[in-house]
Amino acid sequence: MRPLLRRPAAAAAVLAALLAVSACGSSHSSGNGKNAAGASSGPVPARSVPDAQTEPDTPSPPASLSAPLPRASALPDAQLTPATGTFGKRDKAYLSGRVPKNMDPAAVLQTGQETCQRVSRTAAHDRDAAVGAVIAGDIPDAQAAITHLCPDQLPVLEAAEAGFPDGTRKKPAAGRYRALTTDPNCTWRATGKGGKLLASGPSTGAEGPVEARIPAGAEEFTSSGCYAWLSA
Numbered sequence: 001m002r003p004l005l006r007r008p009a010a011a012a013a014v015l016a017a018l019l020a021v022s023a024c025g026s027s028h029s030s031g032n033g034k035n036a037a038g039a040s041s042g043p044v045p046a047r048s049v050p051d052a053q054t055e056p057d058t059p060s061p062p063a064s065l066s067a068p069l070p071r072a073s074a075l076p077d078a079q080l081t082p083a084t085g086t087f088g089k090r091d092k093a094y095l096s097g098r099v100p101k102n103m104d105p106a107a108v109l110q111t112g113q114e115t116c117q118r119v120s121r122t123a124a125h126d127r128d129a130a131v132g133a134v135i136a137g138d139i140p141d142a143q144a145a146i147t148h149l150c151p152d153q154l155p156v157l158e159a160a161e162a163g164f165p166d167g168t169r170k171k172p173a174a175g176r177y178r179a180l181t182t183d184p185n186c187t188w189r190a191t192g193k194g195g196k197l198l199a200s201g202p203s204t205g206a207e208g209p210v211e212a213r214i215p216a217g218a219e220e221f222t223s224s225g226c227y228a229w230l231s232a
Contacts, residue, residue, distance in 0.1 A: 008042050019161050021053065021122065025070045025177045026043055040203055042195075044198065045157045054118050055089055058125060065167050067136060068098055068144075069097060069098060069099075069100060070117045071097070073100060074098065074099060074101070075099040075103065075105065075116065076096045076099065076102050076199070077096050077098065079097070080092055080105050081105070082104070082105060082109075083104065083106065084182045085093065087105070087109070090148050090149055091148075091149070093148045094109065094112050094144060094145065094148035094149050095109055095112075096160050098144075101210055103137065111141075112141070112144070112148070112149050113144040113145075113149060115140065115141055115142055115145035115149075116145050116146065116149050116150035116153065118133075119133075119134065119139055119140050119142060119146060119150065119156055119199070120144075120150060120152075120153055123137075123153065123156050126161075127166060128230075129180070130153075130178035131157050131159045131160045131163065131180065131228070131230065132160075132163075132181070132228040133154055134156060134157060134160035135163045135164065135165050135228035135230075136166070136228050137230075139208045142157065142160070143157060159230065162231060163180075163228055163229050163231070164228070164229050164232065165224065165227075165228050165229075165231040166223050166226045166228060166229075167222070168220060168221070168222045169217075169220070169221045169222075170219070170220055171192070171219065171220075172214050172220070172221040174215060174216040174217075174218065175212050175213075175214055175215070175231055175232075176211060176212070176213050176214075176231070176232040177208055177211065177212045177213075177214065177230065177231055177232055178210065178211050178212075178230055178231075178232040179209070179210040179211070179212070179223070179226040179227060179228070179229055180226075180227050180228045180229070180230060181210070181225070181226055181227040181228075181229055182209060182210075183210075183226070183227070184201065184227040185224075185225040186202070186210045186223065186224070186225045186227075187200070187201070187223065187224050187225060187226075188200065188201060188210075188212045188221065188222065188223035188224075188226060189201075189221075189222055189223075190212070190213075190214045190218040190220070191219060191220050191221075191222070192217050192219050193217075193219055193220065194216060198215050198217070199212075199213055199214070199218075200216055201213055210226060211232055212229070
């Protein structure tokens, strides 16, 4: 098998990693729907993360390789074949438009599998942490990976799609929301026309979960240190 990332010094490590990682939506040879296990779960600053000591030191392709590419830059679907074995239908659906020319598709598939691993392992430990990581973008390309490679994690994706990340949100829907963090430095404010303050909270030093009430007529909701928000 030729090196996945065309880096001679890392070829052996990458090959070992690919042999050790099980496919999330399917393996190269079977195309089943089970998640892979054992890749890095990555930092998730919500409430908790899996024990980092259980994670192997697995080299990964750059995260950018999991994003869709311009058609002219992507490997044609007809050429999406691994060096050994075969790709399942879900594998091919995920890889379509994501593999740069002159790149082994297996390296890009591995990125998607690792995304599924991070979602499933984090969700098993703390579902809110997984949902928050998807909302905040801490797990890159989660939507495509979950949709094609690990549809058993669709509930996490659906929950994330109903939330929004920390920062500024225009025309927020009125209602009660909870922050996916217990950081006492989480603060928020809702403003109306002309920047008029409608509601805010909490003060520095607050303890426990943070909730926000966005009143009707709010033009903007801004938060800091709150990670991500879900409807309460």
